[in-house]
Amino acid sequence: MLQKTLIVLKPDAVKRNIVGELISRFEKVGLHLQAMKMIQPTEEHLYDHYETIGQLASRRGEEILKINTDFMRSGPVIAMVREGVEAIEVVRKMVGSTEPKSALPGTIRGDYSHLSFGYTDKNNAWLTNLVHASATPEEAEKEVSLWFAQAEIYDHEMEAHQFKRGHKKSH
Numbered sequence: 001m002l003q004k005t006l007i008v009l010k011p012d013a014v015k016r017n018i019v020g021e022l023i024s025r026f027e028k029v030g031l032h033l034q035a036m037k038m039i040q041p042t043e044e045h046l047y048d049h050y051e052t053i054g055q056l057a058s059r060r061g062e063e064i065l066k067i068n069t070d071f072m073r074s075g076p077v078i079a080m081v082r083e084g085v086e087a088i089e090v091v092r093k094m095v096g097s098t099e100p101k102s103a104l105p106g107t108i109r110g111d112y113s114h115l116s117f118g119y120t121d122k123n124n125a126w127l128t129n130l131v132h133a134s135a136t137p138e139e140a141e142k143e144v145s146l147w148f149a150q151a152e153i154y155d156h157e158m159e160a161h162q163f164k165r166g167h168k169k170s171h
């Protein structure tokens with residue numbers, strides 16, 4: 001099933017100047033770019049994103065919600081909408097697990113970071129894990145409309161549609 005998903009390259013990705021490298025990973029697997037912008041999200045926007053939609057405080061505690069909001073306000077981010085077959089699951093697979101220490105090699109978090117929850121808690125450090133990606137279809141739908149107006153999303157055709165079975169050869 002074709003799905004749209006929200007990807008946000010976090011302030012650490014922008015500051016480390018690896019935005020192009022990370023975007024190219026999503027391009028290589030064929031996920032179709034439908035919207036993209038650089039913004040510095042407000043506290044209210046992040047509350048809607050992480051708590052109203054993502055329920056971070058109930059999942060991980062009030063303190064984590066606050067710490068993570070401060071981290072996400074530490075610089076501009078790049079937000080994207082990409083579309084593809086089962087895109088939500090595919091992008092989560094590419095991003096890897098939340099804790100970089102546990103994220104597998106080959107995933108973005110596993111390849112570009114290594115911090116552990118234990119370390120960031122003990123040292124009062126941000127869990128700089130580079131990318132946000134929608135976790136479920138419900139989350140994706142709400143997040144895409146929180147970050148982008150309908151008019152900013154370009155619903156153009158995926159190339160994969162050109163490879164339908166039974167498609168006639170052109171010569």
Ligand code: CDP
Pocket residue numbers: 054056059060064067068097098117126127128129131132133135
């Ligand atoms: O981002 P993901 O969906 O993998 O995880 P989450 O449980 O939705 O948490 C959202 C974000 O909160 C994480 O990506 C981290 O940036 C942050 N977080 C944190 O700073 N410290 C934790 N112990 C857990 C999450």
Ligand code: MG
Pocket residue numbers: 054135
């Ligand atoms: Mg999440």
